[in-house]
Amino acid sequence: MKITIIGAGYVGLVSSACFAELGNHVVCVERDALRVAQLQSGEVPLHEPGLQELVARNLAAGRLAFATDVALGVRHAQVLFIAVGTPMAADGSADLTQVLEVAHAVGRHVSRFLVVANKSTVPVGTAQRVHDAIAQGLAARQLARVPAFAVASNPEFLKEGAAVEDFMRPDRVVIGVPEGRAGERAAGLLRRAYAPFNRNRERMVVMDVKSAELAKYAxxxxxxxxxxxxxxxxxxxxxxxxxxxxxxxxxxxxxxxxxxxxxxxxxxxxxxxxxxxxxxxxxxxxxxxxxxxxxxxxxxxxxxxxxxxxxxxxxxxxxxxxxxxxxxxxxxxxxxxxxxxxxxxxxxxxxxxxxxxxxxxxxxxxxxxxxxxxxxxxxxxxxxxxxxxxxxxxxxxxxxxxxxxxxxxxxxxxxxxxxxxxxxxxxxxxxxxxxxxxxxxxxxxxxxxxxxxxxx
Ligand SMILES: NC(=O)c1ccc[n+]([C@@H]2O[C@H](COP(=O)([O-])OP(=O)(O)OC[C@H]3O[C@@H](n4cnc5c(N)ncnc54)[C@H](O)[C@@H]3O)[C@@H](O)[C@H]2O)c1
Missing domain, CATH: 3.40.50.720 (NAD(P)-binding Rossmann-like Domain)
Incomplete structure (x- = not known):
């Protein structure tokens, strides 16, 4: 599959390397140009057991690429995962600036059906905000044919220090999809992306979007x-x-x-x-x-x-x-x-x-x-x-x-x-x-x- 991951932090980089290892073509988009340059030369800027080898192997195999250009990432993807930071704002809420920035960029560049799956930890209702931001971007383009898209929730449960192992052998994969045709297509594509993790037993837990968002916090x-x-x-x-x-x-x-x-x-x-x-x-x-x-x-x-x-x-x-x-x-x-x-x-x-x-x-x-x-x-x-x-x-x-x-x-x-x-x-x-x-x-x-x- 063609997968794009936005953010090359602990979650984004590990997800990118693991999806590539499973045979997908992955573009990992990171706004920090220095980090991208390091990664392109095979240097992994964070400590996670096994990650260095995965990145090197998949770079060499041509299944993993790093870029700063979000447009390139959006054009590449069947499924685009958002894995950017959601730090604490002054009032204790989750600061969604980075997530919504990505959503706006998707709206500006999407040209065919795309599943946008949120891996960042975000409060209930964020998928709807991401959906609205994408729709706004699309409306501004005044396209003759507006591409369909679906915003799903895919909270990440990996642990730092064992992130590769956790990603490759998850206890469960929680997927929240919206109702309707686009939601069904999203569930189908996400099931395909995660199919290799289900060989031993079914690990997918599919639910509505808000429940998936809340499950991570719970x-x-x-x-x-x-x-x-x-x-x-x-x-x-x-x-x-x-x-x-x-x-x-x-x-x-x-x-x-x-x-x-x-x-x-x-x-x-x-x-x-x-x-x-x-x-x-x-x-x-x-x-x-x-x-x-x-x-x-x-x-x-x-x-x-x-x-x-x-x-x-x-x-x-x-x-x-x-x-x-x-x-x-x-x-x-x-x-x-x-x-x-x-x-x-x-x-x-x-x-x-x-x-x-x-x-x-x-x-x-x-x-x-x-x-x-x-x-x-x-x-x-x-x-x-x-x-x-x-x-x-x-x-x-x-x-x-x-x-x-x-x-x-x-x-x-x-x-x-x-x-x-x-x-x-x-x-x-x-x-x-x-x-x-x-x-x-x-x-x-x-x-x-x-x-x-x-x-x-
Ligand atoms: N670290 C964990 O163990 C863990 C586990 C589960 C879930 N999460 C959640 O996953 C999310 C990411 O966490 P992390 O620890 O990987 O964060 P991180 O800060 O390590 O990485 C985020 C990366 O996204 C990049 N970024 C931000 N905006 C961008 C944009 N518009 N385009 C491209 N790149 C952009 C940043 O430069 C940074 O490198 C958070 O919501 C976090 O709560 C983290």
Whole structure:
């Protein structure tokens, strides 16, 4: 099939490479010319296991092309997927500027039947807005024969760090199509595009457009709920002297609950959960509803990293002036280079504000520009003298008054504790990811605080 994907970010690039790998002819349109040039030379600007090989192979085979020209992409496609950003606007809603820009471009250039499928996470009603924008563009062209088109919803559920694997072996493919002939044609073409994923079992879940749009938010909000629930429970565990890790093991074995997403920690971050939870609450308010559970999920999460820093401050008598803090892990989760809304960003700001010098290590983040991307340069410049990036975990710990763990990368899970104790100025660990057994760390001579491990 001839497929166009607009946006070469985590979702767009992975979708492009995977669809090409399945034998389709894919044009991936990206407005960032530098990124397009990198991709055309086979350089993949983001970290996703397996992606580099897929891009190289399909570029070489001529099944994958990158372009900045959206007109070319529109002319190429039978199905055009929108995979551009939908960041959080100031009022918490999803900013649809990028999505609607694409819709207007489609209206300007479409010349035969086209399915426009939205992979970006967008609020209920966006497909209709995309439809209207395309129709407006078409009307302005005063064509003798107006081409038909359909706007479908195809929310993406891949996880960063396992995006290729998730895309190639989805749990389900949700498709929302409009009623009528164009909707039927859209469903048919999308079924064809996804047919290779259904060999083992039927994975397509076809529904109406609004339900598909809401399904994506419902999924993310439910996962975020599990995390905030456990963080709330962790605060209670601390207050009553229970250990949230024991609680986790005690409940995860129940198949109705499961082990996933029930870790207490620093709260959820990343480019999806925070903005999607906020946007869902915004949608609900706009519809005259309040999602009280989801609002609470957000409130618990907003407070979580701050509570953790408060603990650390308490330990040091309220000030970190003159203290050195080692920080292990900066990405919002292991396996990705993404630092958007990472709790580590809050930690770095708060630690520096409290007077500390931070010695950081992360396998994939090596500079303040990378960590604080998107921040105004002046803000970064204020932090710069107080944050050093170290080549390894032990170097980061060297001479530090405490070690803080913010991301559960595998390389942090079995440290040489004797070497770590020697490197640190004081054997103090604040573990935001509950990697270790408090009793064992006590035996090893550490003062160890996790999240919800029963410390008052
Ligand atoms: N990252 C994830 O794990 C994930 C998972 C599921 C869904 N989503 C959703 O998918 C969407 C994309 O997420 P992402 O993480 O890939 O974003 P991203 O920011 O990594 O990538 C978006 C890309 O689109 C490009 N772009 C924007 N407007 C464009 C235009 N008019 N023409 C061409 N290119 C344009 C940007 O330059 C950028 O490279 C978001 O709505 C997000 O919520 C993301």
């Amino acid at each position: 999924a993310n909000a439910l996962l975020a709920t599990k995390i905030s629930f456990m963080n709330d429970m962790a605060a209670l565990a601390d207050a009553v002297g229970a250990d949230i890790e024991q609680v986790r093991r005690g409940i995860g074995s129940d198949r109705r609950i499961g082990y996933d997403f029930i870790y207490a920690g620093l709260g959820y971050g990343g480019s999806c959960f925070p903005k999607d939870v906020a946007a869902l609450c915004h949608t609900a308010r706009g519809a005259g509803q309040r999602l009280r559970v989801v609002e609470a999920v957000q409130a618990v999460n907003d407070a979580q990293a701050g509570r953790f820093v408060q603990r650390l401050l308490q330990h040091f008598g309220g000030s970190l002036a003159g203290r050195v803090i080692a920080l292990w892990g900066l990405t919002f989760k292991p396996g990705t280079d993404d630092v958007r809304e990472a709790p580590s960003r809050i930690l770095v700001r708060r630690l520096v504000a409290a007077g500390a010098r931070v010695q950081a290590h992360d396998p994939l983040v090596h500079s303040l520009e990378q960590l604080m991307a998107g921040d105004p340069p002046a803000r970064r410049a204020r932090l710069a003298p107080h944050v050093a990036f170290c080549a390894g975990p032990l170097q980061a710990a060297q001479g530090a008054d405490a070690l803080v763990i913010a991301t559960e990368w595998k390389i942090y899970r079995s440290p040489d504790f004797a070497a770590l104790r020697r490197a640190l100025r004081a054997p103090v660990i604040f573990d935001g990811r509950n990697l270790f057994d408090p009793a064992e760390l006590g035996r090893q001579g550490f003062f160890y605080q996790g999240v919800g491990r029963g410390q008052r």
